[in-house]
Amino acid sequence: MTLTKADLIDSIYNQLNLPKTKSAELVESLLEIIKKALENGEDVLISGFGKFCVKDKRKRRGRNPQTGEDLMLGERRVVTFKCSGVLRSKINREGKGLSRRKNVR
Numbered sequence: 001m002t003l004t005k006a007d008l009i010d011s012i013y014n015q016l017n018l019p020k021t022k023s024a025e026l027v028e029s030l031l032e033i034i035k036k037a038l039e040n041g042e043d044v045l046i047s048g049f050g051k052f053c054v055k056d057k058r059k060r061r062g063r064n065p066q067t068g069e070d071l072m073l074g075e076r077r078v079v080t081f082k083c084s085g086v087l088r089s090k091i092n093r094e095g096k097g098l099s100r101r102k103n104v105r
Contacts, residue, residue, distance in 0.1 A: 012027065038054055051082050052079055055079075057078055059072060
């Protein structure tokens with residue numbers, strides 16, 4: 001299941017008892033602040049959650065997977081995310097319904 005913007009708005013509405021319009025404004029404002037910072041090349045660090053970083057990718061050779069034709073991929077900027085240790089430990093906590101494989105040798 002995917003968490004959507006509407007789900008975030010509903011959660012704020014239910015947890016903080018804000019009107020839906022105010023909850024929507026809050027979510028939109030927060031996302032706009034994050035987008036503007038990333039557009040300006042700034043990293044966004046949310047303590048206990050993670051860090052969004054803007055990385056510059058150089059021009060490189062690539063291949064069209066349908067035709068196999070070689071081509072040059074241009075320079076671009078990408079956003080990467082690295083989760084915090086706090087979030088990582090919550091995600092990896094034992095007994096949360098995740099199937100874990102044991103190393104078999």
